[in-house]
Amino acid sequence: MSKILIRGAKVLGGEPQDVLIDGQTIAEVGAGLSAEGAEVVEAGGKVLLPGLVDLHTHLREPGREDSETVLTGTRAAASGGYTTVFAMANTFPVADTAGVVEQVWRLGKEHGYCDVQPIGAVTVGLDGRKLAELGAMHESAAGVTVFSDDGKCVHDAVIMRRALEYVKAFGGVIAQHAQEPRLTEGAEMNEGVVSAELGLGGWPAVAEESIIARDVLLADHVGSRVHICHLSTAGSVEIVRWAKSRGIAVTAEVTPHHLLLTDELVRTYNPVYKVNPPLRTERDVMALREALADGTIDIVATDHAPHPHEDKDCEWAAAAMGMVGLETALSVVQETMVDTGLLDWAGVADRMSFKPAQIGQATGHGRPVSAGEPANLTLVDTAYRGLVEPAGFASRSRNTPYEGRELPGRVTHTWLRGKATLVDGKLT
Amino acid sequence: MDKHDAQSDARPVLEGPDIARVLTRIAHEIVERAKGADDVVLLGIPTRGVFLARRIADKLEQITERKVPCGSLDITMYRDDLRMHPPRALARTEIPGDGIDGKLVVLVDDVLFSGRTIRAALDALNDIGRPRAVQLAVLVDRGHRELPIRADYVGKNLPTSLRETVKVQLAEEDGRDTVLLGAKPDAQ
Amino acid sequence: MQRHLISAADLTRDDAVLILDTAEEMARVADRPIKKLPTLRGRTIVNLFFEDSTRTRISFEAAEKRLSADVINFSAKGSSVSKGESLKDTAQTLEAMGVDAVVIRHGASGAPYRLANSGWIDAAVVNAGDGTHQHPTQALLDAFTMRRRLIGPDAGLGQDLAGRRITIVGDVLHSRVARSNVDLLHTLGAEVTLVAPPTLLPVGIETWPCEVSYDLDSTLPKSDAVMMLRVQRERMNAAFFPTEREYSRRYGLDGDRMARMPEHAVVMHPGPMVRGMEITAEVADSDRCTVVEQVANGVSIRMAVLYLLLGGNEPAVTHTRTEEKQDR
Secondary structure, eight states, rough: OOEEEEEEEEEEEEEEEEEEEETTTTEEESSSSSOTSSSEEEEETOOEEEEEEEEEEOOOOTTTTTTTOHHHHHHHHHHTTHHHHHHHHESSSSSOOOHHHHHHHHHHHHSSEEEEEBBOSGGGOOOOOOOOOOOHHSSSSSOOOOOOOSSSSSOOHHHHHHEEEEEGGGTTEEEEEOOTTTTGOOOOOOOSSSHHTTTTTEOOOHHHHHHHHHHHHHHHTTTOOOOOSSSSOHHHHHHHHHHHHTTEEEEEEOOOOHHHOGGGGGGGGGGGOSSSSSSOOHHHHHHHHHHHHOOOHHHEEOOOOOOOOOGTOOOOOGSOBBOEEEETHHHHHHHIITTTTSOOOOHHHHHIHHHHHHHOOOOTOOSSSTTBBBBEEEEEEEEEEOOOHHHHGGOOOOTTTTTTOOEEEEEEEEEEEEEEEEEETTTT | OOOSOOOOOEEEEEHHHHHHHHHHHHHHHHHHHTOOOTTEEEEEOOOHHHOOOOOOHHHHHHHHHSSOOOEEEOOOGGOOGGGOOOOOOOEEEEETTTSSSSSEEEEEEEEEEESSSHHHHHHHHHHOOOOSSEEEEEEEEEESSSSSSSSSSSEEOOOOOOTEEEEEEEEHHHHOOOOEEEEEEGGG | OOOOOOOGOOHHHHHHHHHHHHHHHHHHHSSSSOOOOOOTTTOOEEESSOOOHHHHHHHHHHHHHTTTTTTEESSSTTTTTGOOHHHHHHHHHHHHHHEEEEEESSSSSTHHHHHHHHHSSSSEEEEEEEEETTTTTHHHHHHHHHHHHHHHHTTTTOOOOOOOOEEEEOOTTHHHHHHHHHHHHHHTTTTEEEEEGGGGGOOEEEEEEEEEEEEEEHHGGGGGGEEEOOOGGGGGGGGSOOOOHHHHHHHHHHHHHTTTTTTTEEEEEOOOOOOOTTBBHHHHTTBBBHHHHHHHHHHHHHHHHHHHSSSSOOOOOOOOOHHHHOOO
């Protein structure tokens, strides 16, 4: 059956309409469409969004298949409503050559749950010294346009300048993990009242903000665009706001967890809350929400970072940094942005689909829900509320900070170019 | 001792003057049996045993016109029922300056019941020194021994049932001197 | 119910006074011919030391043995831990041997908290120092030493340290001793002042229940006790201060400075001392310095803690202060 009629869906949160998919494309959007020859999905007032796009995912393959693979990661993505994920370069081996990025890209294609756009490393081996073959990665079958040393900061100002300049030749963008390395030696959590009390090494906000400040100035100077990964502090928001007001080509992302959680949780010493950049304060959380609402922060990106159980079931210092996020991202955004009135569903579509696709140049993704567009769609039961149960995750890892927490919203259906990857909350 | 307050139906079996009289008698018996009480050291078991020991020491001083060494022996850390209750606050162990080696130690307690307190006291003494002999003085012996222990000096033998409680009140702690016999609250 | 001793901040005033009073009785055992009590007979305690600390370990060991517990010493060096075994596996292995309590010293802040709260083991956990977080028995022995010196062994019974002015000097940033002492001394009613160069004070200290000063000389005349913290020479290389010489000149305690303290005031040090750095030999060897007493008091305090946690069917120290902690 090649036709699917989604009946009574609130497209981008608007009035209920019917959406007819024919093959890989949206054929028609309107009221009272004919169901003839089509499989009918009764949306019953659920919200229909364009397929979500995650600009920041760690799929771990190759190298750490014990925590995630392209298959399990893309299944998790489909469960969370995503139709495209950008796979970070910090694999083993590092995605710093055309060979590695093509492998990841091909695996995503084969599995067919979600498009996988590899991100190339900026420097060889992520060591910050020598530019990787950015052009070769761009020209490969994977067509890499986003480059990042995420996990590490491109801290050398000259290397960063060159990278920003070099990718202009083919319209690439550098996504910076902003972390001044000397200021964060031994850093284990946000530096502030809680770290002082807990005796954990402080990760000061200024270590992020100083790099962002430098990089927006560099981008301005060389006329490049720069993307800031997982912005986490109120100060970073101020810098990006200032840069945008000056017309600097900067875009920024925020993770769902930085929109919801604070460093108070670290008092439990439970490493499920250990993440880089660290959870910040209530004031930062509020500034990030406001910035996402007013567009200073362009997008939500998950920084989905799977880790095996043993890397979290240990003392804080020994634990790995990171949280899984693909399967809870939309719920957290509903909780923090929609249910608080900061953003409507059209805004969510913008921050989680249109804009990330635009920044990453993901062709065919992040398109409007209208006739003629590729049928990359996500249906969300926004009235649902339930406890997060990691046992049900499609991801190979369970390191979620939301276990047992009640969150709103549940993705029930995902279509990738007209093919259902998720039906009634179950992967196909 | 029994924690609950004296019941309204608890009846006094010894009053102030009775207590003074039996302590005087015990003091005389100690002098007689210890042949002048030259080497007697009194050790009271906290809380009320300590007050009784001091009173007996005063009486001994009146009789012998000599100061009789008097101290306290906390047996908490030697109890055999420690794991049946939350840890108790410790009381003071105060051994008189000349110690107890070669002395006649008279342990003083308010009520002799199962004998387990005295067993613990003998163990505690063992870690402190080696007395010539150890004797026991109690205000009330209510029976129901669970160990082969008996008192050398008894103020009053009080036959009781296990459903009854014996409560000793002393002026130093309770504001008055009396021994009350009552019923256990849960047995009513 | 609090079955563990993880942080000095978890103790209420009454808990802390009960521990100090119990330690006072325990101290008297040290004067007896037989320095042993049968109280923890049949209980097994493991001293699980992931960091070298001979003094703390032997202090706990002496306390455990005086209470007749069976003692197992486990040092991470040369053990399965150095072969990559996790804290969880190590703890579970030990518990399988029938351990009633784990005394843990660990380089990672929060490791004892994790051990006590992750469901890995059932045994009681006593924190013997974790990273730069807490060292609660050190704070208790320090408070015990202060109470004995400033009030008196017998007069101090039942008393806290209300109104006493305590100055703590040195590397507060890296010091679990400072954190524990600030928490406990505040609970006991003392007024604490921390003195250090700004580089050795943590960001976020403004919420601590104490005063902060950069100037030692102005603080000394208002102190009933001055606690000097060890300053590791390596800190110099990380630019926390320019030279050892400059550090001692500004923050070291020498005879002249000691003379500015009130007559009754004492000098304390958790040890090991770096003579010539934070303290001169003249001060370290003076009668006002309580370093040796602190060691002896450490055994009494640890006996008291172990008795109150393990001596009954449930711990005597039962109160948590989570709410108050969050207020700060």
